[in-house]
Amino acid sequence: MTPPATEGVTVVRADNLRQVYPISKGMLRKPDLLQAVSGVSFSVQAGKTLAIVGESGCGKSTLARMVSLIESPTDGALHLGETNVVGASADQKRVLRQKVQLVFQNPYGSLNPRKRIGQILEAPLEINTDLTAAQREEKARAMLALVGLRPEHYDRYPHMFSGGQRQRIAIARALMLNPSLVVADEPVSALDVSIQAQVLNLLADLQKDLGLAYLFISHDLGVVRHIAHDVLVMYLGHTVEHGEKNAIFSQPLHPYTQALLASTPGLAGSGPAQQRIVLKGELPSPLNPPKGCVFSTRCPHAVERCHVERPTLQTLRGRQVACFEAERLATQ
Numbered sequence: 001m002t003p004p005a006t007e008g009v010t011v012v013r014a015d016n017l018r019q020v021y022p023i024s025k026g027m028l029r030k031p032d033l034l035q036a037v038s039g040v041s042f043s044v045q046a047g048k049t050l051a052i053v054g055e056s057g058c059g060k061s062t063l064a065r066m067v068s069l070i071e072s073p074t075d076g077a078l079h080l081g082e083t084n085v086v087g088a089s090a091d092q093k094r095v096l097r098q099k100v101q102l103v104f105q106n107p108y109g110s111l112n113p114r115k116r117i118g119q120i121l122e123a124p125l126e127i128n129t130d131l132t133a134a135q136r137e138e139k140a141r142a143m144l145a146l147v148g149l150r151p152e153h154y155d156r157y158p159h160m161f162s163g164g165q166r167q168r169i170a171i172a173r174a175l176m177l178n179p180s181l182v183v184a185d186e187p188v189s190a191l192d193v194s195i196q197a198q199v200l201n202l203l204a205d206l207q208k209d210l211g212l213a214y215l216f217i218s219h220d221l222g223v224v225r226h227i228a229h230d231v232l233v234m235y236l237g238h239t240v241e242h243g244e245k246n247a248i249f250s251q252p253l254h255p256y257t258q259a260l261l262a263s264t265p266g267l268a269g270s271g272p273a274q275q276r277i278v279l280k281g282e283l284p285s286p287l288n289p290p291k292g293c294v295f296s297t298r299c300p301h302a303v304e305r306c307h308v309e310r311p312t313l314q315t316l317r318g319r320q321v322a323c324f325e326a327e328r329l330a331t332q
């Protein structure tokens with residue numbers, strides 16, 4: 001297979017993406033507006049992985065649904081290659097959908113138990129290409145080999161495979177249409193730890209061979225450390241820190257990033273600020289976010305200004321961070 005994109009080429013660019021859900025309060029009252037994603041920007045190049053991290057409810061999956069064209073953003077721009085998905089025609093979207101493929105968390109639920117593996121792999125080709133049956137089968141068998149499965153698995157059913165093998169099949173299916181971007185939503189979190197490493201290595205090998213861009217959604221920073229080139233930390237729909245993985249993991253500057261790293265065994269940083277932070281309390285409701293910094297209600301470093309004014313992203317020590325106190329914390 002030839003690489004679908006050249007390394008360094010921007011595969012996806014999101015500018016100020018927003019997703020607002022109206023929450024009904026009955027027929028006669030205006031709905032509340034829930035800001036699931038509040039102005040998130042990023043880009044991913046061919047051959048690179050951007051990991052989106054944060055607690056449950058921070059907006060990771062909503063972002064994944066927008067980038068996979070399952071949902072339209074309420075606002076902002078989303079470029080896949082040169083085309084802005086927002087405002088694209090139905091025909092353009094049909095073509096763009098082939099360029100973005102999803103791998104889900106649950107390899108047990110995502111494969112139809114009544115279909116043979118060959119049928120599962122060939123289904124996207126039947127709908128989207130003019131390939132003959134023989135050509136489809138050839139491609140499916142080649143794809144099985146590419147993800148480390150034997151060609152004779154072509155005739156078997158999903159229940160005959162382990163969780164790790166099923167996730168390999170799900171990855172194979174995602175690659176059948178030669179996408180340039182794979183959105184992986186917690187792709188290894190349902191697997192045993194020993195199998196996780198194998199699937200992560202497979203994803204890394206495929207990325208190298210095919211020049212794929214990955215948007216990798218995960219709450220597990222241990223996994224993110226292995227697979228990501230860049231990291232975007234979300235809190236309550238907002239980006240709080242975004243930049244190169246090594247910069248963020250070696251010196252997290254946002255108190256929320258510090259807390260996430262401090263709570264991951266083996267990843268707590270060496271700086272005094274990182275060792276001190278323990279995340280307490282619940283994520284506030286996105287229906288009623290804090291007035292100032294979204295993290296202010298749980299932040300041990302919050303000062304008066306943080307409760308009244310919302311910090312914007314600023315560049316500091318080679319990454320972007322949204323925190324009034326980041327400069328001071330960086331020098332501690």
Ligand SMILES: Nc1ncnc2c1ncn2[C@@H]1O[C@H](COP(=O)(O)OP(=O)(O)OP(=O)(O)O)[C@@H](O)[C@H]1O
Nearest residue numbers: 021034036054055056057058059060061062063286
């Ligand atoms: N279709 C929807 N309608 C209304 N609210 C929604 C909808 N989808 C998500 N939300 C809300 O948007 C916020 C972000 O949800 P989202 O699922 O994107 O977060 P997440 O970080 O992916 O969490 P998880 O890891 O639990 O999936 C949550 O408050 C959620 O309840």
